[in-house]
Amino acid sequence: MVKTAIILAAGLGSRLKERTIDKPKGFVEVGGIPIVERSVQRLIDNGIERIVIGTGYLAEFYERLATRYPQILCIPNDRYRDSGSMRTLYGLREAVDENFLLLESDLLYDPLCLGNLIADPREDIVLASGTTHSEDEVYIETDEYGMLRAVSKRPEELRSIDAELVGISKISKETYRMMCEAAEREMRDQPKWDYEYALVAVSAHKPIPVKKIEKLAWCEIDTEEHLERAAAEIYPRIAGESGKGPFSIQRNVLLNPGPATTTDTVKQAQVVPDICPREREFGDLMEWIAEQLTLFVAPKKDYETVLFGGSGTAAVESVISSxxxxxxxxxxxxxxxGERMAEIAEVYRVDHEVLASSPVLPVSPDAIEAAIRQSEGKITHAAVVHNETTSGVLNDIEAIAEICVRYNVQLIVDAMSSYGAIPIDMAAHDISYVVASSNKNLQGMAGIGFVVANRERLTKLRTHTPKSYYLDLYKQYEYLKRTHQLRFTPPVQTLYALEQAIVETQIEGIEQRYRRYSESWAVLIEGIERLGLECLVPTEYHSRIITAIKEPDLPGYDFERMHDFLYERGITIYPGKIGKIASFRIANIGAIDKTDIERFLQVLSEYFTSLK
Known part of the structure; x- marks a missing residue:
């Protein structure tokens, strides 16, 4: 785990003119805080224990900052006026002998990206974004595998423009050594050589991954125009600024299995100028959303996402009926x-059979294979819930997919409670359709259901006789491709919120999000055992996302009263849904962490104490 960060802060900041006459540009304020101090705070919040700042112009400002943050060590570059950023970084080599995060001092950015880089198992990563139109871009060219190939401020020097350099990277000890060796060669003739060119030099000998987050909220502050954009556009968007943006929103902890607790930035994303959803601009937004939803689970060259205004059930109904x-x-x-899918099939008179099994155990792949084999080729499609929301049981869709491939059966996966948290690879397992919604692990607002579909199988649906008007899967797909619009009026503000939720998911990463959820689950399991409660499902079958808990046999206990006791304290829970078994469910999803679960357990304990 990375515990060290380097901040490059030697530059003059001359393009900010009067603002940097008496202070370094890292001390220009946005939101009442110097931008470099915000970085220091966010680094510490993410577990960074040592921050080495390469200083130069007005270095005493950073020395004073170090008196307030003991994590900071300042090392000056005495040649800052006639050298580049690599000279500053090179001068820190005796103080840094470990992997580190590398940041420029003049950045305003979504702090979620720090945790993402730290958690990423790769030792070297260059963080990048899509086009910013900042007029001071450093463009990145990558190879076919997304590895760094070249950088330049002049796009004509690159074979392709694949991303923009953000100014935040994770650098391994070995890569830093190689950068310094390259600097010793290059800085003799190019004293103003910058660190990004050293990274390119290293990339000729070892792969340097580029992590691109298309719509990352960030900006470098080099000019007055940059500062205006930072204050007006970026600062209100950055996650982690709850209560400091355009408006503050009361935070409730939703432990029901969706909708989930959302960040303020997702909520605020809904506040946009009025726009007709038939405009090209909004069509571009929907196409971007659809593409990103595809990329979370499948390659876009073979798969498409179809959006619907509606709940997740609407999307499930679309697939089954289409x-x-x-x-x-x-x-x-x-x-x-699973029972709901059967009810949908009944309504649409879809020929089907139900393979029912225990609600507290995963479905048996052997039983599935036996059912398919006994049908003697009649079964053409199979549908399964990945993470059964009623119990939190995780079904093995990889094993099920393998059986379906063997018998030429198209697999439909209801991933409502797994998509966005548990990694899914549709292409690797030849899954035909994955269905999910905007309001669970994606941490968006409720109102968008979607289907990720194998394009070849999706396009073959054009010959099917429609069973539904609104939920016709092929027509919905074809209409968006042809007209750049949905067939019917979409929930406009919800889609803007989904855009922000997708960006935050990309920043955190699905694997890291699942680790966060799993940490909360572990705290939950320990706590309910401590309180004498019992899970309905054996823990080895838990999805670590939703947990069904047996109601306690206590004098005076009543679920509704327990619900209200928690609700009055800002926590929402949900009743059970497994036959006649008295239970309740806790979903540790959304923009919460283990501290929220600890608080829930404390309040739950207080409720039980009140019964005595």
């Missing part, structure tokens, strides 16, 4: 949401 045609559907059910 894709089976004259075939037969095997519904694999071990909970209420």
């Amino acid at each position: 894709v089976v045609g004259d075939g037969k559907l095997l519904i694999i059910s071990n909970g209420a949401y």
